[in-house]
Amino acid sequence: MAKKSISLEKSLQRLEDIMQILESGEKDIEESIKLFEEGMKLSTECQAHLQDLEKRVKMLVEKEGGEIEERNFPESHENAEPENLFSQE
Numbered sequence: 001m002a003k004k005s006i007s008l009e010k011s012l013q014r015l016e017d018i019m020q021i022l023e024s025g026e027k028d029i030e031e032s033i034k035l036f037e038e039g040m041k042l043s044t045e046c047q048a049h050l051q052d053l054e055k056r057v058k059m060l061v062e063k064e065g066g067e068i069e070e071r072n073f074p075e076s077h078e079n080a081e082p083e084n085l086f087s088q089e
Contacts, residue, residue, distance in 0.1 A: 007049075008046060008049050008050075011042050011045060011046050011049075012046055014038075014042060015039055015042045015043060015046065018035050018036075018039040018042070019039065021035055022035055022036065022039070055072075
């Protein structure tokens with residue numbers, strides 16, 4: 001697990017570095033295109049990794065009477081109904 005987290009952090013840092021290089025305008029068009037392609041690949045890999053991590057996140061919800069219940073985190077915040085995420089049952 002820690003190895004993937006480090007890899008994710010390194011990938012995000014490299015993506016940030018690429019963005020700064022491209023924004024500086026210092027590279028020629030060929031090098032800029034190569035960097036853009038690398039950035040797009042990294043972006044896709046990071047997104048997939050983050051989605052995998054999101055699936056593993058669990059929510060602890062306190063029910064009436066103080067009992068704690070573990071629930072899966074919603075797959076996507078777009079599909080979740082915020083008023084139901086933390087409601088007590």
